[in-house]
Amino acid sequence: AQSVSQHNHHVILSEAASLELGCNYSYGGTVNLFWYVQYPGQHLQLLLKYFSGDPLVKGIKGFEAEFIKSKFSFNLRKPSVQWSDTAEYFCAVKANAGNMLTFGGGTRLMVKP
Amino acid sequence: EAGVAQSPRYKIIEKRQSVAFWCNPISGHATLYWYQQILGQGPKLLIQFQNNGVVDDSQLPKDRFSAERLKGVDSTLKIQPAKLEDSAVYLCASSAHGLPQFFGPGTRLTVL
Numbered sequence: 001a002q003s004v005s006q007h008n009h010h011v012i013l014s015e016a017a018s019l020e021l022g023c024n025y026s027y028g029g030t031v032n033l034f035w036y037v038q039y040p041g042q043h044l045q046l047l048l049k050y051f052s053g054d055p056l057v058k059g060i061k062g063f064e065a066e067f068i069k070s071k072f073s074f075n076l077r078k079p080s081v082q083w084s085d086t087a088e089y090f091c092a093v094k095a096n097a098g099n100m101l102t103f104g105g106g107t108r109l110m111v112k113p
Numbered sequence: 114e115a116g117v118a119q120s121p122r123y124k125i126i127e128k129r130q131s132v133a134f135w136c137n138p139i140s141g142h143a144t145l146y147w148y149q150q151i152l153g154q155g156p157k158l159l160i161q162f163q164n165n166g167v168v169d170d171s172q173l174p175k176d177r178f179s180a181e182r183l184k185g186v187d188s189t190l191k192i193q194p195a196k197l198e199d200s201a202v203y204l205c206a207s208s209a210h211g212l213p214q215f216f217g218p219g220t221r222l223t224v225l
Contacts (some may be wrong), residue, residue: 003195004155006155032212034212034213036216041217041221042205042218043116043117043216043217043218044156044204044206044216045216046213046214049212050215073129091153092155099160100158100161100169101146101212102158102216103155103157104155105153105154105155105158106153106155108155
C-alpha cells in the first residue's frame with residue numbers, strides 16, 4: 001500500500017521568508033501528485049497538481065512544487081510567504097493504477113506578520 | 114459553480130448512538146468520496162462511488178459504517194453504533210472523470 005510522509009508537522013516563519021515543505025511517498029509506479037491547502041475555517045482546496053510532463057509545477061498564489069522521481073519527493077515551495085499563507089498543507093498521492101488518493105499527515109504553517 | 118454541500122456541519126452524540134451525514138456533490142460529478150479526518154491527521158478514504166456503484170470501500174469499517182448513493186447523486190454516510198474513536202471530521206469530495214477532487218466543508222462529529 002502506498003504511504004505519504006510529511007516530515008514537518010509545524011512550521012513557523014516570518015513574512016517574506018522562503019518556504020519549503022517536504023513530501024515523500026512510497027510507491028514504485030507512476031503517480032499523480034497533489035498539494036491541498038486548508039485555510040482556517042475553510043475546506044480543503046487544491047493548490048497544485050502533477051500528472052506528467054515538466055516536473056516543476058506552478059500552482060495558485062505563487063506556490064510551486066518539484067517532482068523528483070528518484071527521491072520519491074514532491075516538495076512544496078514559495079519564495080516569499082505572506083501572513084495569509086497561514087494554513088495547513090496536505091500532500092496527496094494517487095497511484096495511476098488505482099483509485100485511492102492517499103494523504104500525508106499535513107503540515108501546519110504559521111506565518112508571523 | 115456551487116461546491117460540494119454537506120450537512121450537518123457539526124454533530125454531537127453519545128457513544129452507541131447512530132448518526133448520518135449527507136453530501137450533495139458538484140453537479141455532473143460522477144465520482145463521490147467519503148473521507149475521515151481525525152484531528153492531527155490527513156484525510157483517510159472510507160469509500161468511493163462511481164455513479165451509484167461502489168469502487169473502493171476497503172477502508173470502511175463495515176461492522177458499523179455504511180454508505181449509499183442510490184440515485185448516483187446525493188450520498189449518505191451512517192455510523193451505527195458510534196464509538197468514541199469515531200470522533201473526526203467527515204469529508205465528502207467529488208470529481209469528474211477521476212481527479213482532481215473538490216472537497217466539501219465537512220461534518221465535525223464528536224462522540225461523548
